[in-house]
Amino acid sequence: MNIFPQHSLLIEEFEKLRQITSEECSGLAGKEEVLKISFSSDYAVVLRRLEETEEMRRILSDGEPFPSDSYPDVRQDLKLLFVQNSVLMPLQILQLNRIVGQMALIFAFLKDKEAKFPLLSSLLMDVIFEKDIQVAISTVMDESGHVLSSASTDLSHSRKNLARKRIE
Numbered sequence: 001m002n003i004f005p006q007h008s009l010l011i012e013e014f015e016k017l018r019q020i021t022s023e024e025c026s027g028l029a030g031k032e033e034v035l036k037i038s039f040s041s042d043y044a045v046v047l048r049r050l051e052e053t054e055e056m057r058r059i060l061s062d063g064e065p066f067p068s069d070s071y072p073d074v075r076q077d078l079k080l081l082f083v084q085n086s087v088l089m090p091l092q093i094l095q096l097n098r099i100v101g102q103m104a105l106i107f108a109f110l111k112d113k114e115a116k117f118p119l120l121s122s123l124l125m126d127v128i129f130e131k132d133i134q135v136a137i138s139t140v141m142d143e144s145g146h147v148l149s150s151a152s153t154d155l156s157h158s159r160k161n162l163a164r165k166r167i168e
């Protein structure tokens with residue numbers, strides 16, 4: 001069911017609204033995703049988006065502790081993970097870990113709230129969250145990106161030997 005004609009002044013207003021919305025996004029990836037949103041005249045699609053928006057509005061207006069910190073754009077870093085023998089720099093790993101942490105907060109927020117926020121919860125249905133990623137990173141790297149001596153026994157021995165040599 002179409003609710004608007006294909007050519008309408010509303011479409012022009014939609015474009016303006018989309019631009020304004022993209023300027024409010026805190027990250028480049030979010031801005032680009034907002035600019036990809038297309039006008040729809042399909043009643044079911046419009047209704048679904050309005051209901052999703054209403055759920056998010058309720059979260060914000062009720063003061064729910066929804067995790068909405070900005071996050072770095074790691075799309076290029078993620079592509080590197082698929083290149084054989086590529087290596088991420090510590091800052092890149094920390095940025096990925098930050099996003100994993102943000103996702104952990106979002107999953108935790110929506111856990112047991114499927115009844116209250118069914119549409120937003122359904123957005124995560126096909127997302128696989130692997131919390132072990134955060135654990136793995138935190139066991140080898142500190143918050144500033146330095147590799148911990150406890151990351152491996154060889155590294156620990158090497159650092160102890162280096163410290164001993166410096167003292168000598």
